[in-house]
């Protein structure tokens with residue numbers, strides 16, 4: 001792998017690129033995932049490439065909602081698997097009753113197997129990972145993303161969908177799930193349809209989410225409910241967009 005000098009002004013961004021390219025070479029990320037990453041980079045640039053106060057607020061609300069869930073499901077696609085596999089597993093471990101489900105838009109059984117295996121290297125059997133063998137369909141979706149599990153997304157009350165395409169967020173809402181999205185684009189349909197949208201790079205957001213969950217794990221449910229219900233997604237998205245416009 002090409003060595004990037006530490007003093008390069010774009011060092012962090014270039015290192016993240018290397019992670020996603022390496023994920024693609026290992027068969028985890030779809031070629032389309034590389035393009036999606038580029039779109040994310042553009043929004044991140046406008047955001048100042050940092051976790052904003054709005055993102056922190058959303059991360060706290062997301063942690064509360066995940067801790068209140070009966071059946072939280074963390075949906076994983078090829079980009080998330082390349083960029084933050086360890087954090088995904090740490091999050092699932094920090095949450096009681098959480099399940100990881102591999103769910104792909106550009107679905108191939110081979111990639112599902114590889115992603116499940118890559119996550120398995122971090123979890124070593126300590127977290128339930130639903131990979132191959134989908135046995136259900138999410139209603140209202142014609143894409144391959146509809147393929148899911150009775151015990152996974154279909155049974156979930158709260159679903160975390162990092163780097164999503166908008167259709168499924170809508171279908172999950174129709175199925176009465178609470179949707180938490182991580183998406184750098186505050187204008188995307190996913191961002192707008194989700195109950196809680198974290199406008200941040202998944203690479204920065206996931207470790208903070210794990211910390212927030214650990215911090216709130218012992219909090220009484222009444223406090224968690226207050227945090228989750230006080231969150232206003234539309235207002236928070238508008239602030240994130242305003243921050244980008246001010247940056248410009």
Ligand code: PTJ
Pocket residue numbers: 029030032033034036037038039040041043077078079103104105106107163164165166182183184185188200201202203
């Ligand atoms: O692995 P698969 O087959 O499920 O495919 C995954 C992709 C990402 C290709 C698929 O879901 C897709 O096409 O997504 P979209 O519609 O391009 O949406 C991706 C969204 O994620 C866009 O709004 C990007 O701005 C955003 N995004 C990209 N990289 C990041 C990001 N958000 C947060 N962190 C990132 N690193």
